[in-house]
Amino acid sequence: MVKLNIKKLVFDAVVFAFLWCVTLVIIFRPDEDAYLLLNRNVLIFLAGAFLGALISFGFSLLKIKTAGEILFPSTHQRDLSAAVPWYKTVWGWQIAVALTATFVVAIVKTRFSVWEILDIDGFQGAVRLFQGVFNPNWEVLPAAVNNIIETIFMAFLATALAIPFAFVLSFMCARNIMKGPIALPIYWFLRTFLNITRSVEALIWAIIFSVWVGIGPFAGMLALMIHSIASLAKQYSEMVETVSEGPIEGIQSTGATKMQTIWFAVVPQVILPYISFTVYRWDINVRMATIIGLVGGGGIGTMLIQYQGQAMWREVGCIIVVIAIVVWLMDAASAYIREALK
């Protein structure tokens, strides 16, 4: 009796479908337009996946191990055939072929070219840029310092405003707190909501808010805040999920309410890691704020993109030095603080 192992089947099916598509491309050499026929191409991929699943199922009937079986074993028994070298196994060849194909496709897709790197015109452009960057124009230093201060405070406010939201959300996103018929749906809803929020990059949020509230540091701050809430809530809630049950039982047994139990039994266990995560988040936010400035989030990033647009490399050099010093200082400071909190 072969039990259906869905994860294994899906894994093998996707690997096969990928190889199937690569093979078809090599044989038929489709043109640009053919790549754009999304519906047809998805169908071809699904057909490959279906075939792959069938083959995978066939292998499991023959009791031959595929890569999917190795990753997601269907039985918990350790088998004794582990000593066979990989090139004598189906899964070994499956992984080797799939990785080689992925590597080749990646090289083709990124138009990897040694000639571009060695091209003399392009190389001279890079030399000009480096000459400028390594010979900074210190006249823009005062403006750069003022802008990076703006960036640091933007990052600070984003982190500070995110804390209370993330704090409350973290308990509502922790599996060990959210038990029972009402709490569980809330848990799933918030988890999904935060996962979606987090998967939208801060850069995208910055674009949204620069349309909403106008270009400038406020838009950047809002973008960082949204991203920080989602990230901190996730990190915080993982901390809450690892607290020991003992103190919780201890407080519950006194007849405490749910809120008192969280405050007296859970919070003391998580408060130090919380502070540590928050300091690190501020550090990350300063770096992200620089990038966000590039799309109109204000601060040093906006200044950088203006000079870069005009190819004023000596001014760009000055800005890069300022950013590097601040990021290095923040990084070191946050590392020391986090070490002290352990």
Add this chain to the structure above:
Amino acid sequence: MENILQITQLEKTYPNGVRALKGLNFNVKKGEFLVVIGLSGSGKSTLLRCINRLHDPTAGSILFEDKDIAHVQGEEVRDVRKNIGMIFQHFNLIPRHTVLSNVLMGTLGRMGSLRSIFGLFSESDKEKAMKYLQLVGIADKAAIRADQLSGGQQQRVAIARALMQEPRLLLADEPVASLDPATCHTVMDYLKKVNEELGITIVANLHFLSLVRQYATRVIALKGGELVFEGDPKDISEEWFQKIYGQGAKEVHIN
């Protein structure tokens, strides 16, 4: 003597299908020091956690002062817990808080959520906390963080926290199992003092028969979730011992 606890046909099946308690029947009289013995996994801890509703019983009834509490919900569960104190094998104190603050947590059940979160414990509560710390002989440590105390001291703080609830019943789940033999007796002596001087009924899980004989006024034994012995601690003969702990088991003495 009047019964403080009447347990009838108590069943507990965990979600994973384990039947921890299979229809227990027994009574606890007011003022007793009842000890529950049995192997690990015999259902002792489950039994205590069903009584103060840290676990929900699957079936049966638990009459606490003549009110069935086996299946009450919400606020009523908290009412049950307010009147039943509990101490644990691993003490379950809050390590980062002071001893005094840990003892004050015993009043949480009677306090408003908001007031307690701002730490607004009343002066009379603080005096009471000091009184109970004195009772367990540890008042001089009131300002020290709980995680800086030894195991035996932590368990005494836990007793003070439970007393702070002014409970009518005190549950003790393996109260001395993680303590060394010498400290063991100190903690047991304080439990006895609580039982005799304050008249609080005690139900305790214990491992060592020598402790049972010394402290219990009555003993019950569980095996595989069923009651296999009930009676005077002096009546546990070699034969009974083998029955409870399995063939070939040897008694370990603790002095």
